[in-house]
Amino acid sequence: MAPSPASPADELLTVRDLLRYAVSRFAAARLTYGHGTENALDEAAFLILESLSLPIDDLGPWLEARLTRAEREKLIALIEARITTRKPAPYLVGKAYIQGIGFRVDERVIVPRSYLGEILATGALGPDGLGLIADPMAVETALDLCTGSGCLAILAAMAFPAAAVDAVDLSAAALEVARLNVADHQADDHVRLVQGDLFAPLGNRRYDLIITNPPYVAAAEVAAFPPEYAREPEMAHLGGADGLDIVRRILAGAGDHLTADGGLLCEIGTGHEILEAEFPHLPFFWLDTAASESEVFWLNAEALAQRG
CATH class of the missing domain: 3.40.50.150 (Vaccinia Virus protein VP39)
Structure with a gap:
């Protein structure tokens, strides 16, 4: 029996790993920004921090944090959804911020x-x-x-x-x-x-x-x-x-x-x-x-x- 294909979750262990992966995938997909972020790095950071229920104002303290398998799979799915659906990131996580104040959002x-x-x-x-x-x-x-x-x-x-x-x-x-x-x-x-x-x-x-x-x-x-x-x-x-x-x-x-x-x-x-x-x-x-x-x-x- 042929071995099952490796999942990115097998090798992407830390927040830094997932951030790098997301930035590379977003850049290759030539996404458009402007819904709270202006570039692939900020978009990736927002998706990661918000989906992990972490403060969105500073990624630094979390870069070396190791993620559980479930967290890694969740983030990889979000990254792929951002690319395949082309939905703005706030729609994917149901949240947007103005001056640090959070508001619920969806496609309505x-x-x-x-x-x-x-x-x-x-x-x-x-x-x-x-x-x-x-x-x-x-x-x-x-x-x-x-x-x-x-x-x-x-x-x-x-x-x-x-x-x-x-x-x-x-x-x-x-x-x-x-x-x-x-x-x-x-x-x-x-x-x-x-x-x-x-x-x-x-x-x-x-x-x-x-x-x-x-x-x-x-x-x-x-x-x-x-x-x-x-x-x-x-x-x-x-x-x-x-x-x-x-x-x-x-x-x-x-x-x-x-x-x-x-x-x-x-x-x-x-x-x-x-x-x-x-x-x-x-x-x-x-x-x-x-x-x-x-x-x-x-x-x-x-x-x-x-x-x-």
Whole structure:
């Protein structure tokens, strides 16, 4: 009888072994990244650490750790699944992180990676940052449009502890995931999930702060997506011919849903020149983050009240 073929699990014994193996396999497969990592090494490290329930911020202490046979087989299966399915790594492990805060994800929602996460989690809007919000405790109502997994609504509740946060999404399936995240973060008393199309389900409600990371990818770019991005819900990306159709609708309606001292924080991708040319009367204030430049804007209620 011919000997059974050797399994990689027979020879890959440590975290370092599995990391090297994964990086080599990912590089050979020419995967696409961008769902929390930007290269094969970081992707492999995330998969390994998260699947072993280890802290994801530092691989170093674990490199020489020997793994059980079951752990090795589990990791090898995940590595192969990343290649054969082309699913983003967060879908394979059911978890994504923003500023070190974990959120459940699956294919009902886009993988969280909004630049707004950094702005909210670091307090950049407050008096010690840009000063756009003088007193975070004075924010009593907030709205997260296109909430998806609910991550930004939850981060807003953390950043503005006195605020009641409404989180709206058109997708009932996405709100099922958001509901799990709200429960995980014990935010049920602060975050209300609402199904509907932008402002439509909110009546005449007004908010001290509106945040939104709407679909903003141009149709041609969506059509050319690599498999990893195509795995996400198309409606979470598609923003019309130039990507800004939903942003325009938000600009048209936000003024009617802000309090007198309120403001709109919106992520739009790379379309700032289009918006500035189309809305010359609006004094867009562009915010940069560690990974973006002029892809997030702020407008206050007074500016949005000018119909121009």
